[in-house]
Amino acid sequence: MKHLALHWQILIGMVLGAAIGIASNTYLGERQSTIPPDKLPKTLTRVTTHDTTNGIRIDLTQRDGSQRSLQVNATRLGEPDVYATVEDLAEHEPEIAALYLTFGRSRARWIGAASQRLGNLFLRLLRMVAIPLIITSLVSGVLGLGQASSLGRMFSRTVVYYVTTSMLAILTGLVMVNAIHPGLRSALRMATAEPPNVGGHLGEILFRQLETMIPPNPFQALAQGNFLSIICFSLAFGVFTIFVGGRTLQRLRDLFQDGFQVMMAMTMAIIGLAPYGVFFLMLYATATQGPEVFRSLAWYMLTVLCALTVHAFITLPLILRFVARRKPFAYAKAMSPALLTAFSSASSNGTLPLTMACVEQRAGINNRVGSFVLPLGATVNMDGTALYEAVAVLFIAQLHYGGSLSLATQIIVAVTALLASIGAAGIPHAGLVMMIIILQAVGLPVEMQGIIIAVDRVLDMCRTSVNVWSDSCGCAVVARWEPGSHGETKD
Numbered sequence: 026m027k028h029l030a031l032h033w034q035i036l037i038g039m040v041l042g043a044a045i046g047i048a049s050n051t052y053l054g055e056r057q058s059t060i061p062p063d064k065l066p067k068t069l070t071r072v073t074t075h076d077t078t079n080g081i082r083i084d085l086t087q088r089d090g091s092q093r094s095l096q097v098n099a100t101r102l103g104e105p106d107v108y109a110t111v112e113d114l115a116e117h118e119p120e121i122a123a124l125y126l127t128f129g130r131s132r133a134r135w136i137g138a139a140s141q142r143l144g145n146l147f148l149r150l151l152r153m154v155a156i157p158l159i160i161t162s163l164v165s166g167v168l169g170l171g172q173a174s175s176l177g178r179m180f181s182r183t184v185v186y187y188v189t190t191s192m193l194a195i196l197t198g199l200v201m202v203n204a205i206h207p208g209l210r211s212a213l214r215m216a217t218a219e220p221p222n223v224g225g226h227l228g229e230i231l232f233r234q235l236e237t238m239i240p241p242n243p244f245q246a247l248a249q250g251n252f253l254s255i256i257c258f259s260l261a262f263g264v265f266t267i268f269v270g271g272r273t274l275q276r277l278r279d280l281f282q283d284g285f286q287v288m289m290a291m292t293m294a295i296i297g298l299a300p301y302g303v304f305f306l307m308l309y310a311t312a313t314q315g316p317e318v319f320r321s322l323a324w325y326m327l328t329v330l331c332a333l334t335v336h337a338f339i340t341l342p343l344i345l346r347f348v349a350r351r352k353p354f355a356y357a358k359a360m361s362p363a364l365l366t367a368f369s370s371a372s373s374n375g376t377l378p379l380t381m382a383c384v385e386q387r388a389g390i391n392n393r394v395g396s397f398v399l400p401l402g403a404t405v406n407m408d409g410t411a412l413y414e415a416v417a418v419l420f421i422a423q424l425h426y427g428g429s430l431s432l433a434t435q436i437i438v439a440v441t442a443l444l445a446s447i448g449a450a451g452i453p454h455a456g457l458v459m460m461i462i463i464l465q466a467v468g469l470p471v472e473m474q475g476i477i478i479a480v481d482r483v484l485d486m487c488r489t490s491v492n493v494w495s496d497s498c499g500c501a502v503v504a505r506w507e508p509g510s511h512g513e514t515k516d
Contacts, residue, residue: 031296031299031300031362032358032361032365034299034300035362035366036361036365038300038301038302038304038307039365039368040307042303042305043308043310043311045308045312046136046137046140046307046308046310049132049133049137049308049311049312050133050313053132053133053136054076054077054131054134054312055077055131056074056076056129056130056132057074058073058128059072059073060074064124064128065124067088068088069086069087070086070087071086072085072086072121074124074125079098080097081096081097082094082095082096083095083125083129093106094106095107095108095118096108097110097111097114111126133312133313134312137309137312140306141306143305144304144308144309144369144370147295147299147302147305148302148306150298151295151376151377151379152250152374152375153295154292154295154378155374155375155377156247156250157284157288158285158288158289158377159256159377160281161281161287162285162381162392162395162396162400163256163259163263163396163397163400164259164262164266165278165281165284165392166392166396166397167264167266168267168274168281169392176397179503179507180397183398183402186502186503187401187402187405190341190406190408190495191406191407191446192443193340194332194336194409194411194491195439196439197335197340198329198332198411198412198415198416199435199438199439201331201416202332202419203419203429205324206423206429207328208324208325208419208421208424209423209428210324237253239254240254240255240258243258252374252403253404256400289382292378292379292381292382293382295378296362296379296382299362299366302369302370303366303369306370310483310486314483322476322477322480325417325480326484328420329413329416329484329487332412332416333409333487333488333491336408336491337409341408341495341498344498344502345501348505349501349505350505356497356498356501360380360383360387360388360493362379363379363380363382364490364497367380367486367489367493368486368489368490370489371482371485371489373407373489373493374403374404376489376493377399380399380403381396383497384500388497388501390500391507394500394503398496398499398500398503402495402496402499406496409487409488409489409490409495410492411446412488413484413488414463415463417460417474417477418438418463418467418469419435421473421474421477422469424476425469425470438463441463
């Protein structure tokens with residue numbers, strides 16, 4: 026398979042992993058077990074487990090003869106003793122979760138867990154090089170500009186692009202959710218109250234992001250992987266190096282350029298493992314997902330996927346064609362290794378080294394543009410996440426209130442989703458964390474986000490691909506106005 030282009034290798038790995046995962050889910054996804062009596066805690070006399078692809082049921086018999094049933098089923102949250110995930114069960118019932126993992130887990134779930142650990146090794150390698158690659162690439166790119174005014178122009182164009190595309194994505198999501206009304210069509214409908222007339226704490230969200238930009242300890246920011254702090258400090262370091270000038274500028278420019286070359290060589294070696302990493306990540310994603318959760322949230326998934334499709338296949342290609350003056354299909358082909366890896370890993374930060382390599386070596390964009398636009402985009406430009414959060418909140422509102430939110434409240438959702446997406450980390454399920462801000466802004470119960478956890482992984486894969494695609498298109502847009510940066514796509 027080595028003679029094939031990298032994007033074909035990754036695609037084959039992804040399809041093969043998905044096929045094996047679906048087969049495991051179908052034929053190895055069910056198991057009934059009785060836990061050996063000598064392994065039970067003293068308070069229990071009998072424990073039986075029934076593991077299926079659609080959920081887990083654990084029946085407990087107490088010493089006094091009373092019985093309890095614990096379930097792991099994200100589509101039935103709100104009922105007594107029902108948990109969204111095995112991790113949630115382990116947090117509240119650690120002994121029972123340990124017994125299930127040891128004696129009751131189906132082979133499909135065992136295969137999925139093993140594949141996740143192997144796939145995460147690939148992600149750990151990518152994350153290992155991400156921060157040193159960002160620092161060396163960003164500083165060498167700033168020093169290569171030669172003057173701080175050039176950085177200011179590039180920064181303003183980048184921010185305008187990011188804000189514009191994120192808002193277009195959110196508006197696409199709002200239009201789609203108001204056209205389809207997924208919450209009113211869902212069998213989960215649970216109208217309980219009247220829609221509120223509330224306002225959001227947008228100033229607090231903005232100020233929190235400003236605080237994040239200024240690290241009290243840059244070395245601590247490096248250790249914690251705080252991308253926004255790292256980017257801001259690296260930019261400041263590069264700008265003031267230009268101000269100092271002279272031999273200091275030349276020595277540091279050579280140092281960071283040499284460091285960047287070393288990090289790129291290390292990154293390219295890790296990228297060679299991408300087909301295997303993608304294979305295991307896709308196997309994990311498909312081996313443990315049953316069809317029932319998708320049926321119960323079908324209208325919600327359809328709305329999110331339709332909105333993501335419009336943004337990824339219509340809005341961004343139009344920007345690419347008429348603003349960046351690049352051919353969308355050829356550019357997408359050049360970025361395909363990064364897009365496929367983003368889809369499989371659901372991590373834009375983890376995919377960042379591969380995205381940077383594709384932009385420079387396959388799309389022909391100058392390093393000084395890619396090294397600035399992409400790290401910033403992986404932190405603050407989350408088109409897919411912003412769109413998803415807006416759709417998810419309005420879906421939850423339709424379930425909760427039995428109707429759509431007012432236009433004024435939807436505007437609050439749109440603006441808050443934009444700001445929340447800026448603060449969303451580029452890691453799996455980060456959108457669920459940031460969604461709490463939006464739910465609170467419109468007076469919805471935070472716990473209702475548990476309804477969508479069952480399908481979040483699949484949608485997370487899709488929206489992460491859109492995030493990376495938008496960042497990549499942003500490179501082409503900014504490069505058009507940078508002298509010597511608008512390269513040609515390489516096959």
